């Protein structure tokens with residue numbers, strides 16, 4: 332796959348085939364490539380905890396229990412950006428056939444976040460608590476490299492902030508030490524082709540909305 336095609340093909344998958352395992356060899360290849368990501372002073376700030384098999388099942392069950400006991404907060408977004416979240420929601424729920432006023436349908440769809448959208452491999456991405464924003468950039472670089480390396484191998488993914496909303500649960504289930512900050516989750520597996528919302532094409536701003544190029 333050429334690089335442009337790879338970047339365009341990567342997208343977030345929100346329904347995986349739970350019984351189609353990810354070959355360990357392919358996962359290791361992708362992780363080895365992702366370790367080549369650049370980082371401030373080469374500190375390689377990313378820490379990733381991956382769960383498959385029974386551990387993955389236990390993690391999903393613990394999160395599902397917790398989210399029912401304590402529903403997640405709505406993550407705040409500044410008004411300047413909230414129209415983009417609304418746009419994404421309309422696209423996603425539209426593809427799932429869930430109406431705007433269908434609260435139960437929306438909740439059912441949201442709940443799949445905490446079972447990693449049924450992905451056979453669930454990950455939690457962390458960084459040392461004493462590192463800062465420049466290092467968080469390094470973690471992001473690792474993550475995107477990983478996503479692209481997975482895509483190249485035909486493996487689908489979704490990064491999630493939702494699972495990081497319950498850091499105590501993921502710490503307990505995966506043995507994540509206190510000195511690590513839980514940043515986000517990642518789902519890894521093979522997309523369910525029957526799930527229409529896996530095929531949405533999320534829009535992007537024109538480059539000039541986000542990039543300023545000055546010459547004089």
Ligand SMILES: Cc1cc2nc3c(=O)[nH]c(=O)nc-3n(C[C@H](O)[C@H](O)[C@H](O)COP(=O)(O)O)c2cc1C
Pocket residue numbers: 341342343344345419444489490491492493494515533
């Ligand atoms: C840091 C981060 C957190 C995200 N959290 C979630 C999440 O909790 N749930 C979800 O369904 N998607 C989540 N996403 C996926 C984004 O919604 C998605 O990347 C964005 O809409 C662009 O779509 P695409 O990945 O298909 O190109 C997250 C992505 C990133 C990078």
